[in-house]
Amino acid sequence: MKNNAIQSPAIEYAATPKMGTTLLRDIKTREDLSLAYTPGIADVCKLIVQDESALRTHTFVRNNLAVISDGTAVLGLGNIGPKASYPVMEGKAMLFKRFGGIDAIPIIVHAKDDEELITTIENIADSFGAINLEDFAAPRCFHIEEELKKRLSIPVMHDDQQGTAVVVLAAVTNALTLFPHQQKDTKIVISGVGAAGVAVARLLIASGYSNVVMVDSKGIIGKHRTDLTSEKVELLKVTNQHNEQGTLAHALKRAGVFIGVSKGNLLKAEDIQRMDKDAIVIAMANPIPEIMPDVAKQAGAAIVATGRSDFENQVNNALAFPGIFRAAIDMNTKITQKMLVCAAQAIVAYHQDHLSASSLLPSILDDGVHLAIANALKANF
Amino acid sequence: MKNNAIQSPAIEYAATPKMGTTLLRDIKTREDLSLAYTPGIADVCKLIVQDESALRTHTFVRNNLAVISDGTAVLGLGNIGPKASYPVMEGKAMLFKRFGGIDAIPIIVHAKDDEELITTIENIADSFGAINLEDFAAPRCFHIEEELKKRLSIPVMHDDQQGTAVVVLAAVTNALTLFPHQQKDTKIVISGVGAAGVAVARLLIASGYSNVVMVDSKGIIGKHRTDLTSEKVELLKVTNQHNEQGTLAHALKRAGVFIGVSKGNLLKAEDIQRMDKDAIVIAMANPIPEIMPDVAKQAGAAIVATGRSDFENQVNNALAFPGIFRAAIDMNTKITQKMLVCAAQAIVAYHQDHLSASSLLPSILDDGVHLAIANALKANF
Numbered sequence: 226m227k228n229n230a231i232q233s234p235a236i237e238y239a240a241t242p243k244m245g246t247t248l249l250r251d252i253k254t255r256e257d258l259s260l261a262y263t264p265g266i267a268d269v270c271k272l273i274v275q276d277e278s279a280l281r282t283h284t285f286v287r288n289n290l291a292v293i294s295d296g297t298a299v300l301g302l303g304n305i306g307p308k309a310s311y312p313v314m315e316g317k318a319m320l321f322k323r324f325g326g327i328d329a330i331p332i333i334v335h336a337k338d339d340e341e342l343i344t345t346i347e348n349i350a351d352s353f354g355a356i357n358l359e360d361f362a363a364p365r366c367f368h369i370e371e372e373l374k375k376r377l378s379i380p381v382m383h384d385d386q387q388g389t390a391v392v393v394l395a396a397v398t399n400a401l402t403l404f405p406h407q408q409k410d411t412k413i414v415i416s417g418v419g420a421a422g423v424a425v426a427r428l429l430i431a432s433g434y435s436n437v438v439m440v441d442s443k444g445i446i447g448k449h450r451t452d453l454t455s456e457k458v459e460l461l462k463v464t465n466q467h468n469e470q471g472t473l474a475h476a477l478k479r480a481g482v483f484i485g486v487s488k489g490n491l492l493k494a495e496d497i498q499r500m501d502k503d504a505i506v507i508a509m510a511n512p513i514p515e516i517m518p519d520v521a522k523q524a525g526a527a528i529v530a531t532g533r534s535d536f537e538n539q540v541n542n543a544l545a546f547p548g549i550f551r552a553a554i555d556m557n558t559k560i561t562q563k564m565l566v567c568a569a570q571a572i573v574a575y576h577q578d579h580l581s582a583s584s585l586l587p588s589i590l591d592d593g594v595h596l597a598i599a600n601a602l603k604a605n606f
Numbered sequence: 607m608k609n610n611a612i613q614s615p616a617i618e619y620a621a622t623p624k625m626g627t628t629l630l631r632d633i634k635t636r637e638d639l640s641l642a643y644t645p646g647i648a649d650v651c652k653l654i655v656q657d658e659s660a661l662r663t664h665t666f667v668r669n670n671l672a673v674i675s676d677g678t679a680v681l682g683l684g685n686i687g688p689k690a691s692y693p694v695m696e697g698k699a700m701l702f703k704r705f706g707g708i709d710a711i712p713i714i715v716h717a718k719d720d721e722e723l724i725t726t727i728e729n730i731a732d733s734f735g736a737i738n739l740e741d742f743a744a745p746r747c748f749h750i751e752e753e754l755k756k757r758l759s760i761p762v763m764h765d766d767q768q769g770t771a772v773v774v775l776a777a778v779t780n781a782l783t784l785f786p787h788q789q790k791d792t793k794i795v796i797s798g799v800g801a802a803g804v805a806v807a808r809l810l811i812a813s814g815y816s817n818v819v820m821v822d823s824k825g826i827i828g829k830h831r832t833d834l835t836s837e838k839v840e841l842l843k844v845t846n847q848h849n850e851q852g853t854l855a856h857a858l859k860r861a862g863v864f865i866g867v868s869k870g871n872l873l874k875a876e877d878i879q880r881m882d883k884d885a886i887v888i889a890m891a892n893p894i895p896e897i898m899p900d901v902a903k904q905a906g907a908a909i910v911a912t913g914r915s916d917f918e919n920q921v922n923n924a925l926a927f928p929g930i931f932r933a934a935i936d937m938n939t940k941i942t943q944k945m946l947v948c949a950a951q952a953i954v955a956y957h958q959d960h961l962s963a964s965s966l967l968p969s970i971l972d973d974g975v976h977l978a979i980a981n982a983l984k985a986n987f
Contacts, residue, residue: 231649231653231656233649234646235646235649235650236649236650236664238631238641238646239650239664239665240664241630242630242666242669243630243642243666244627244629244630244666245627245628245630245666245669245709246625246626246627246628246670246699246709246710246711247626247628247703248624248703249623249624249625250619250624250700252701252704255971258915258970258971259616259915260615260616260619261697261700261701262694262697262698262924263681263892263922264681264893264914264915265614265616265619266616266620266693266694266697267616267681267682267683268612268614269620269693270680270683270686270691270694271612271683271690272617273689273690273692273693274687275612277689280689280692282621283617283621283693284692284693284696285624285626285692285696285699285712286692287623288626299651300644300645300648300651301648302651302652302655305651305655308658308661308732309651309652309654310651311654311665311667311732311733312647312650312651312654312664312665313643313644313647315665315666316642316644316647317643318666319631319633319642320633320643322627322628323629323633328627330627330711331665331666331733332730332733333730333732333733334729334730335729335732336729341725341729344726345725345729348715348716348722348723349713349714349715349730351688351689351692351714352712352713511644511645512645512648533645534636534639534640534645541644543639543643589639590633590634590636590639
């Protein structure tokens with residue numbers, strides 16, 4: 226390692242192994258060898274030739290998953306490339322094991338274009354029981370996810386989209402239980418129209434929220450805009466029903482909920498004051514939220530949530546993905562929008578007796594919530 | 607599973623999990639989470655941005671490996687496709703862990719052609735510390751392996767080629783110690799010019815054996831043949847120095863060593879009788895060897911070895927690949943022909959005090975031999 230290499234507690238932590246593979250049967254005798262490997266293993270091959278589903282009942286595929294990234298939108302770091310994204314995939318694999326009991330394998334992919342990327346993932350997909358896409362930049366991520374869902378029979382989810390959306394939906398539902406505003410008609414402003422923003426909007430709308438206004442770096446997404454991508458034009462059909470124009474500040478007027486998946490330090494106290502009384506602020510930009518919780522609170526926000534673990538009300542995907550994939554793998558089913566809504570409802574139901582303005586969601590570390598999500602999905606799908 | 611599904615002890619064994627991933631650090635607190643995952647993990651990403659080698663010092667890549675197949679030449683089963691080949695890759699991954707301490711991940715690949723296959727493997731290669739290619743059919747396997755070695759900086763080996771070659775070289779060396787024949791000038795006949803046959807010939811020649819004759823299903827590989835692939839033409843430059851023609855039976859005349867990597871029941875007692883006195887017969891066709899040991903012995907063979915664990919003198923790749931990859935990963939070096947010769951010599955040295963006609967090689971289950979190979983390679987390269 227170079228002498229000028231950076232140091233930090235997480236780097237020290239990573240300097241010794243964090244995960245590994247393990248044998249669940251010992252290999253001590255020739256008999257063991259002949260069952261685990263040749264010649265016995267040929268029988269398992271023949272079984273799969275006869276019945277492909279044995280790949281999911283008689284091999285490691287039964288419980289494994291790939292955490293795949295191309296490193297184009299990693300945390301707050303941006304497009305740092307596949308190699309530098311690997312630690313995030315490994316960390317995520319650890320969370321899959323810890324909270325979902327899933328044998329997750331980090332895989333990083335580089336490819337010359339989207340088609341080659343999709344083909345590469347498609348070509349190795351039989352090795353896994355499910356695929357968690359991670360940290361793919363928008364708008365490419367929409368096409369990549371859609372194509373893979375089309376081409377593959379195993380569960381595929383882009384966690385930055387659907388995982389985020391589930392946890393935000395649970396957070397919004399809980400917040401509106403405490404401070405009802407206009408319930409399903411509450412004006413919800415989403416700042417950021419990347420992977421997360423688009424998925425959050427879609428899931429909110431799928432679960433009945435009718436008054437969503439989206440804002441990107443150029444302002445409100447509306448019919449007046451001539452610079453919209455096809456994805457944004459599509460979203461416009463179901464958002465901004467009152468045809469609003471202007472900046473984020475304009476959008477916030479009389480909004481009940483602000484959802485930030487954009488960038489740090491975007492809002493001031495006066496922006497919060499433009500919102501409804503008892504405003505709900507979910508500011509998830511990482512590591513610096515769109516507004517700091519103390520500033521938002523002082524400006525009158527009733528509830529403030531962020532993506533950070535060092536503030537109250539952390540909104541983090543890790544609350545959703547282990548349980549969702551646990552169920553999807555066990556049922557070997559594609560992950561649908563209805564399943565995502567069900568997962569959010571399971572989080573809400575699990576937390577109902579503990580809900581407060583400073584405890585909007587269960588802790589990621591609570592094993593019960595992951596199990597509750599998996600069980601709800603398995604009971605309903 | 608279908609009702610007519612086959613049953614066997616290995617299938618029963620495979621019905622419950624054989625391997626998994628495991629966390630080497632527990633995740634119990636928010637502090638643990640922030641070190642294993644966000645926000646701390648961003649520091650490890652930044653470290654890799656600054657110094658790519660940190661991927662090998664600070665992540666799971668430090669000790670992992672992919673066991674990759676396209677399922678085109680699986681055991682004695684032939685081209686059964688990627689899915690049905692998976693159990694072999696998983697079994698091999700277990701052996702990598704058990705005997706080499708390596709976190710091996712089974713990966714199966716389907717692709718429309720060789721170029722797409724190579725590109726797919728190349729595109730995911732950064733996820734691994736090394737690649738073990740497995741059960742790729744000849745002659746494609748030569749090009750695939752060569753291209754991947756060219757394009758990738760990590761160790762790559764096609765075990766059906768190089769792994770087999772190392773163990774055969776050790777077996778031949780030991781057998782000629784017991785029954786010297788003409789030592790390096792001993793006539794060695796190789797039946798089978800597939801992945802294993804070609805690699806065995808090359809390695810024998812690289813370690814000084816000068817009198818190798820190769821035979822395929824159409825007879826001796828010689829200048830008289832007009833149907834040779836480029837691979838076989840290449841081999842001809844260093845084999846069949848006496849310009850022999852004819853069948854396998856012709857080739858065996860006065861041969862000291864027979865090496866079979868072809869198909870079962872190819873030889874009769876009279877073929878062995880054509881060979882030199884005290885013939886050495888290494889008949890590795892699976893599951894039925896080229897000649898059964900009792901028949902060969904009765905016909906005068908001094909030493910008979912097969913690929914099977916239920917006869918004496920098993921010649922199995924598993925004796926070589928764990929130690930070779932252990933060393934290659936630890937040194938992060940490409941695997942060269944000289945390293946393969948060194949690995950064979952390490953097996954020979956390890957077994958010298960136990961060598962006999964009925965104990966030609968150490969047992970795969972002997973942990974010491976894997977360590978001896980790894981240590982020899984690390985000491986010499």
